[in-house]
Amino acid sequence: MSTLEVKDLHVSIDGKNILKGVNLKMKTGEIHAIMGPNGTGKSTLSEAIMGHPAYKVTQGEVLLNGENILELPVDERARAGLFLAMQYPAEIPGVTNAEFIRGAINARLPEDKPLSVRDFLKRLDKTMNVLDMTEEMADRYLNEGFSGGEKKRNEILQLMMIKPKFAILDEIDSGLDIDALKVVSRGVNQMRGPEFGSLIITHYQRLLNYIVPDVVHVMMGGRIVKQGGPELAKRLEDEGYAGLRDELGLDIKLVDEEA
Amino acid sequence: MTVDLKKYPTIAAYAEKTAEPAWFTELRTKSLEKAVSLALPSFEKIRYQRWPIQLKQPLGEKNSQKNLIEKIDVEQTDNMVVQLGQETLELKISDEMREKGVIVCDWQTALQEHSDLVQKYFMQKAVKTDEDLLTAQHVAYLTSGLFIYVPKNVVLKKALTSYFVQDATVENDYVHHVILVVGENSEFSYLENLKTVGEQATTANIIVEVIAQENSHIKFASVDRLGAKTTAYLNRRGYLEKNAKIDWSMGMMNDGNIVGDFDSDLVGDGSHSEVKIVAISTGRQIQGIDTRVTNIGKHTIGHILQHGVILSRSSLVFNGIGHIIKGAKGSDAQQESRVLMLSNKAKGDANPILLIDDNDVTAGHAASIGRVNQEQLYYLMSRGLPKKIAERLVIIGFLGPVLAAIPSKLIREQLKTTIERKLIDGQKDE
Ligand SMILES: Nc1ncnc2c1ncn2[C@@H]1O[C@H](COP(=O)(O)OP(=O)(O)OP(=O)(O)O)[C@@H](O)[C@H]1O
Ligand SMILES: [Mg+2]
Numbered sequence: 001m002s003t004l005e006v007k008d009l010h011v012s013i014d015g016k017n018i019l020k021g022v023n024l025k026m027k028t029g030e031i032h033a034i035m036g037p038n039g040t041g042k043s044t045l046s047e048a049i050m051g052h053p054a055y056k057v058t059q060g061e062v063l064l065n066g067e068n069i070l071e072l073p074v075d076e077r078a079r080a081g082l083f084l085a086m087q088y089p090a091e092i093p094g095v096t097n098a099e100f101i102r103g104a105i106n107a108r109l110p111e112d113k114p115l116s117v118r119d120f121l122k123r124l125d126k127t128m129n130v131l132d133m134t135e136e137m138a139d140r141y142l143n144e145g146f147s148g149g150e151k152k153r154n155e156i157l158q159l160m161m162i163k164p165k166f167a168i169l170d171e172i173d174s175g176l177d178i179d180a181l182k183v184v185s186r187g188v189n190q191m192r193g194p195e196f197g198s199l200i201i202t203h204y205q206r207l208l209n210y211i212v213p214d215v216v217h218v219m220m221g222g223r224i225v226k227q228g229g230p231e232l233a234k235r236l237e238d239e240g241y242a243g244l245r246d247e248l249g250l251d252i253k254l255v256d257e258e259a
Numbered sequence: 260m261t262v263d264l265k266k267y268p269t270i271a272a273y274a275e276k277t278a279e280p281a282w283f284t285e286l287r288t289k290s291l292e293k294a295v296s297l298a299l300p301s302f303e304k305i306r307y308q309r310w311p312i313q314l315k316q317p318l319g320e321k322n323s324q325k326n327l328i329e330k331i332d333v334e335q336t337d338n339m340v341v342q343l344g345q346e347t348l349e350l351k352i353s354d355e356m357r358e359k360g361v362i363v364c365d366w367q368t369a370l371q372e373h374s375d376l377v378q379k380y381f382m383q384k385a386v387k388t389d390e391d392l393l394t395a396q397h398v399a400y401l402t403s404g405l406f407i408y409v410p411k412n413v414v415l416k417k418a419l420t421s422y423f424v425q426d427a428t429v430e431n432d433y434v435h436h437v438i439l440v441v442g443e444n445s446e447f448s449y450l451e452n453l454k455t456v457g458e459q460a461t462t463a464n465i466i467v468e469v470i471a472q473e474n475s476h477i478k479f480a481s482v483d484r485l486g487a488k489t490t491a492y493l494n495r496r497g498y499l500e501k502n503a504k505i506d507w508s509m510g511m512m513n514d515g516n517i518v519g520d521f522d523s524d525l526v527g528d529g530s531h532s533e534v535k536i537v538a539i540s541t542g543r544q545i546q547g548i549d550t551r552v553t554n555i556g557k558h559t560i561g562h563i564l565q566h567g568v569i570l571s572r573s574s575l576v577f578n579g580i581g582h583i584i585k586g587a588k589g590s591d592a593q594q595e596s597r598v599l600m601l602s603n604k605a606k607g608d609a610n611p612i613l614l615i616d617d618n619d620v621t622a623g624h625a626a627s628i629g630r631v632n633q634e635q636l637y638y639l640m641s642r643g644l645p646k647k648i649a650e651r652l653v654i655i656g657f658l659g660p661v662l663a664a665i666p667s668k669l670i671r672e673q674l675k676t677t678i679e680r681k682l683i684d685g686q687k688d689e
Binding site: 050051052053073074075078079083084086089090091092093094095100101103104107108141142158162 | 633
């Protein structure tokens with residue numbers, strides 16, 4: 001079992017404070033969901049955990065199995081077991097999807113014992129099948145010209161091939177049609193098990209019908225303001241964020257509110 | 260006018276020893292006399308004039324130690340030529356090529372056995388002997404090369420591969436000439452590998468003339484890996500007749516200072532040149548690449564695509580010159596030059612030059628100098644790839660559009676491996 005703990009995390013970008021003390025603790029075997037209004041800092045939290053250079057941690061810690069990872073470069077965090085399915089994955093022309101995924105797997109293996117091409121292709125084939133992806137996607141350049149939905153599927157393909165300990169999925173459901181949503185959920189559910197934990201960021205309760213979370217966190221104004229079970233997501237779906245904010249007596253302006 | 264050979268005892272001795280035809284020897288002495296009044300060619304933003312680029316050594320036969328070739332990866336193919344220094348170590352062509360009348364022979368053999376053909380094409384159409392100081396010196400000191408003649412109506416699918424290995428174990432100038440003539444309606448693929456053995460400071464002066472006759476199609480690919488201490492002038496020029504096409508793919512993977520002058524003269528109506536160049540500069544080297552396509556005939560097409568990467572304290576200049584002559588109606592000149600910088604101390608330039616003297620044409624250009632895209636790097640690293648590997652992937656991706664456009668898969672793979680190796684070496688001193 002592994003643990004991931006975010007302690008009093010403060011993050012700023014371009015000198016602007018976005019996260020103002022986030023606390024969160026999870027174990028492998030658990031699925032957590034984060035919901036929250038636009039612009040509240042959900043992606044900031046995931047990027048800061050992963051180590052995007054633009055996001056500056058000004059206070060707090062992120063502990064993987066009790067060890068602070070904030071000093072580690074991005075690639076080392078990844079090899080330590082973190083994975084982030086990004087809200088906006090980059091496109092990399094000239095590098096094929098398959099070549100890239102194999103490189104990512106081999107980066108975790110001893111240099112003299114890489115995964116054989118044959119075994120790799122077998123696994124890739126099987127995994128792409130689960131995700132209803134056509135073979136051709138393996139030879140295409142990484143995310144280049146992929147549709148929004150194809151990119152999301154490709155993030156899950158990488159997740160399933162790399163098998164991290166903890167995966168943060170940032171709006172993996174945005175831009176997916178109903179069938180794709182089921183397919184992607186099937187992929188994530190297949191990963192579920194004692195050695196895998198996931199933090200799922202979403203705006204829609206619907207995803208959580210397919211991937212049922214153990215814990216739901218609500219984030220507002222750069223902090224986690226409430227935690228609960230799956231029913232919390234249902235309540236937000238019905239009432240929106242304003243009700244919860246007022247109930248908690250928070251002084252936060254929501255993006256879509258009239259001034 | 261005949262030249263008094265007594266004034267040139269070294270040339271006379273060399274001519275006698277190699278039994279080269281009198282017309283050629285005469286061309287040497289004339290060029291030498293002409294050289295005095297000629298200047299070095301100038302290329303925008305490439306300041307190479309103070310390099311040891313001029314040829315100075317007397318003309319002479321030089322032998323190389325044959326076992327030096329063992330240091331070079333030579334891939335055995337059906338049609339291939341291996342030259343080390345001035346000597347030819349291996350030359351074989353398929354029965355098919357021979358039966359179809361294709362001539363492939365080294366420079367001395369060409370002068371002796373195909374003197375008329377050589378005289379007809381040698382610096383007559385593509386490059387001129389008295390163009391500048393470097394072309395004149397080239398003629399005067401030329402000692403090795405290759406002559407390839409493909410008659411008309413010959414379509415060959417299998418390529419001819421040449422390995423020209425400059426011997427820099429001794430301080431010899433390397434003066435080398437290639438003529439490739441492809442006749443009417445013929446198709447030919449040629450792959451050239453330029454390499455260096457040895458580490459002495461040397462000068463190389465290489466001219467490659469490609470004559471594409473009516474309706475012919477030539478695929479010309481090259482992987483250039485001249486050594487760190489070789490200062491080179493490399494001139495490759497195409498002369499295209501009506502409806503002829505040349506696909507150039509060049510990988511500038513040299514380790515030393517080089518001026519590359521790559522030109523296509525679209526003389527015949529409907530002729531077409533596609534120039535694809537990838538370049539990597541490392542260490543403190545300077546690579547200046549001047550690529551020109553001149554549209555002379557009507558409805559001619561000239562496209563230039565060059566992508567380069569600079570590391571450490573190196574420099575890379577890409578000039579892209581699209582010149583449309585008055586009367587070249589319906590012609591098209593397009594170019595794109597991009598340089599990716601991996602180091603603050605590296606210098607890059609992408610310099611588009613469009614010279615358009617006719618109205619009824621289309622032309623366009625794009626040029627940029629940039630850094631490795633941080634979002635791409637981050638994405639790759641977030642999957643566990645170490646920074647240097649991620650960087651190399653992004654770079655290979657950046658060079659991708661040019662690599663992908665190279666017609667031969669073999670060359671693509673070979674270039675990819677060469678690029679990878681060069682980047683690994685280059686990253687060591689980042
Ligand atoms: N690169 C940046 N430069 C400036 N501001 C930024 C940058 N990235 C994020 N921000 C700001 O930080 C705040 C939090 O953004 P973040 O992307 O974390 O929100 P989010 O909760 O993920 O929103 P959404 O639900 O819309 O994805 C926003 O106000 C955003 O404008
Ligand atoms: Mg977001």
